[in-house]
Amino acid sequence: MAAGDRKDVIVVGVDGSQASAAALRWAVREAALSHRGVHVVRAWTFDPLPGPGTGLSRQRAEADRRRELDHLVADVRGETSPVEVVAKVVEDTPSAALGRASDGAAMLVLGSHGHNRVLRLLVGSVTEQCLRAATCPVVVIPARTRAPRPPESGTEPLTGPLL
Template identity: 50%
Template sequence: MTDSDFAPVQGGPPVVVGVDGSATSAAALRWAVAEAAATGRVVRAVAAWTYVPAVDPGGVVAPIDEVAAMHGRALDDFVRETVGERPGAPVRADLVEGDPADALVKASAEASLLVLGSHGRGRLLSALLGSVSAQCLRRAACPVVIISPEVAGEKHEHGTGLRAAAETPGPLL
């Protein structure tokens, strides 16, 4: 065997990474970018959200397109702050409305690899991986890489979630 027998395959399906604004999702994004750079692939950073009408003090409900735009800006900011302006591999930020596990499993159908950060919440397997990670491990159509809180330097502290603004409901993932 020669060194070329071990050369990475260039191009191909993207490396998909689930992001939610936590330290583990930032570590997962950085890992995915390094992997994509080494294999000539692109990164697709996927954040999922669900529309919950936010009512301001005046009783006005925020329109879904405004809430989606806030989440989109927050996702773009998170990606830029995590990997910088020149990340080493192209990164496409995708905001998906719906359940995080479903969105990531669907994205895995066209991915070379699915990368997730684990928060270590929940019961049994979910206690080690997180409910989204556990569902993706069972249902993904491609290999899955899990970045632990310890690897991310999170030490079991939970992130605040990816939020577009203080009044925006809940984390994206």
């Protein structure tokens, strides 16, 4: 992948949830099939607890996010994956960080938490914000309520665009 060639990059937003881990797994598989790299973004904001003795510094919070991200990437990628994975911890809101990271990328991949409409209206939805503002295709991996079916023998995995 040539430096600065963003069309060879799949950007994935992760937040430590099972849905974002599923999005990362999908993106790594897609990157292997399409010969792309993966950039994983873990956005976070520093919000220290008020009061004495909380002991959480900005540096400690960032180090914790980095450790979580490195662990997730190692679990998903495995030791034999040929896919180049770059993981970044970014102090910003998720939608802003993902918007910048995915500008000009091949695609942005996000996990859906499966929240209902009322909750989305109350707390907002990073996925919804990214869908509205993205400058590249967005793939949303739905939250699973049951285990996926194994592929039927003789079928090829889908590698084309998802609608």
